Amino acid sequence: MTISAVVFDIGRVLLEWEPERFYDRTIGEPRRHALFKEVDIHAANLNVDRGYPFRETIYALADANPKWAAEIRLWHDRWLEMASPEIPHSVRLLRALRAKGIPVYALTNFGVETFVIAQTHYPFLREFDQAFVSGQLRCIKPDAEIYAHLEEGTGKAPEELLFTDDRPENIAAAAVRGWKTHLFDTPDTWAARLVAEGLLTEAEAQ
Template sequence: MPITAVVFDIGRVLIEWEPERFYDSLIGETRRKALFEEVDLHGTNLNVDRGDPFRDSIYALADKHPDWAGEIRHWHDSWIKMASPEIPHSVRLLRALRTKGIPVYALSNFGAETFVIAQTVYPFLREFDQAFVSAHLRAIKPDAEIYAELEAGTGRRPEELLFTDDRPENITAAAIRGWQTHLFDQPETWAARLVAEGLLTEEEAR
């Protein structure tokens, strides 16, 4: 069955997501490593992606670690600096697909509040035909439930979907369901895949 729709992850596919880089610039690599060793910032963020409140979660974590409180609060107060900049070629591919009339969906682990912030800064995140956001669904990749939500919400059969994501475990979970997949490493190889599938011409994929 031919591909009838394309599914994009967001972080590290359409926008950069590099908390370590942000903290390196803020407090230096040595202190950043100590912070991330002592404080489970990524684990707390994953709970936000599951639907926990953003500010309350980060500020509660800061209260538990007073020695790092200021640094931890930056995860909330400076969040957009960690989720930047956009990846221009990927954005062009998203828009090229939509111009061709190919439905484009988002499937992303994202907090409810942070998704609103990101949409405000990056208007292209409002351009999906549908966006399936983990905090809204109370399910995260690579759990099967979130993939099933997209299938049900779009009415697409698994084999009709081409999905790109930067995390191998998320790609594997989709492939198990029968989705066609592409492990994202850079926009150029993603563009080549879209051309190979006949979804875009080489000129459209530039």
């Protein structure tokens, strides 16, 4: 079946998402290593992606780890600095697809509040035909449920979807369902895949 829609992950595909880099710059690499070894802040963030309230989740973790409280609160207070900058070539590809009338969807692990923050700062995140956000749906990739939400919400057959994501487990979960997939590494290789599928010309994919 011909591809009729393209599905984008957001973090590390359309936006850089490098919390470690932010903390290295802010508190220094040795302290960041110690913080991340002692406190599973990524697990707390995953709960935010599941729909838990953003501030309360991060601040509760800070309260439970007073030694690192100030550093942990940075995850909330300066979150946008971790989710930046945008990846310009990927954004151009999104817009090029839409300009050709190809539906473009987001399938992303993102908190309810953080997605609003990101949309406010990055207007292109409001340009999807539909966005399937884990915090709103209360399920996350790579759980099958979130992929089913997209299929049901768009009415697209799995074989019609081409999905790019930077995490192999998320790609594998989509492939099991029959989605066509692309493991994102750089915008250039993603552009080449879109050209190879006949969705964009080489000029459009620049």
